[in-house]
Amino acid sequence: MALVIIAFAVVLFLLVQARFILISLAVAVILFTLTSDVIHLIARQSIGRFRIPNWLASIxxxxxxxxxxxxxxxxxxxQLNTVLGTTLSYAERAPSAMASLFAWMGEDVERAVLNSLNSVEVSGYVRAVAGQAGSLMQGTVLVILxxxxxxxxxxxxxxxxxxxFDDPAQAERANRIFNSIIHRVNYYLxxxxxxxxxTGAMVYVVAMLFGIELALSLGILTFILNYIPNIGSIVATGMVALVGYVETGEASVTAxxxxxxxxxxxxxxNVIDPWLMGRALRLSSFGIIISLAFWGAVWGIPGMFLSVPIMVMLLVICSHVPxxxxxxxxxxxxxxPEDDRELDRLNEEIESRRAS
Structure with missing residues (x-):
């Protein structure tokens, strides 16, 4: 038991210390799985009698x-620089704007809310996000490598x-498990x-109808935040309402x-997303929250985006390890969890789709 705890602590330390490289590697692996079918499609094309070789399709x-x-x-x-710059200019007005929403409860409540919000260093959080955004281009170059x-x-x-694997049957089984992971992660993304x-387009239209200047930025941020399960939609909704109140100062517009x-x-x-996902992703909601909290604590905001793909990978692997x-x-x-019959059926669909 002590060895397990020590091993977990060492792995956790490495995950935190090497998170920039590991996040870039995880994104590169996901992009690779997404585009593997595209390479097969390009490689099957031909120009007259000339058939595109696999190496040329890869390049x-x-x-x-x-x-x-x-x-x-x-x-x-x-876009992030625009939004963050605007957010910093609104940061001073945001606490008073939010506190005024509680004015109907009395001056004491409004003053208490204002004091609580003033103790929060909004600009500090914004600058921290800006620092992570500044490393985006560096991460992109590393992902490409x-x-x-x-x-x-x-x-x-x-x-x-x-x-x-010494056994060809085990090698074939491992390949099928790998194909199942690729299929499920790709389908989720x-x-x-x-x-x-x-969702982002609908929020943009609604913000435009209400005359919000940052309608386009709100639509883009809603699109990005929706990749974070559960919490992202809540943050996006509150952000739209807050920006609306700071810009207009009208409670009716905010509401x-x-x-x-x-x-x-x-x-x-809660309706369209689960309906489209169907049975392809049968993840526990509580498990998603735990994965979100863990990877968010280890890798920050990028970890929140990667939490569900990592959980899908763990679910498929654990399903086929007794x-x-x-x-x-x-x-x-x-x-x-996924059984062998479902694994065989899924791989048959993948092979038939590649052959067509």
């Missing part, structure tokens, strides 16, 4: 993805997997992106923004 995909990452990072960094090395090694993955785009944005988040997050299956039962929503 084309790498160049396209690297360019897209740099462009998206530049756009995101510019990791991504390139993964692409260079991909053609030997099958050989390494076969040589790693695609559905989450779709729902986040819809309207809060109610409409809250309804949008509730419907998209000694860890009880952990998978705890991580799954209904206590029914």
């Amino acid at each position: 084309v995909a790498l160049l396209l993805i690297s360019t897209a990452l740099l462009i998206l990072s530049s756009i995101l960094l510019a 990791f991504f390139g090395f993964l692409f260079a090694e991909r053609i030997w993955f099958g050989t390494k997997m076969s040589n790693f 695609l559905i989450k992106t779709l729902v986040s785009v819809i 309207g923004l809060f109610v409409i944005t809250g309804i949008i988040q509730f419907v998209n997050g 000694d860890l299956r009880k952990v998978a039962v705890l991580l799954s929503r209904e206590g029914l």
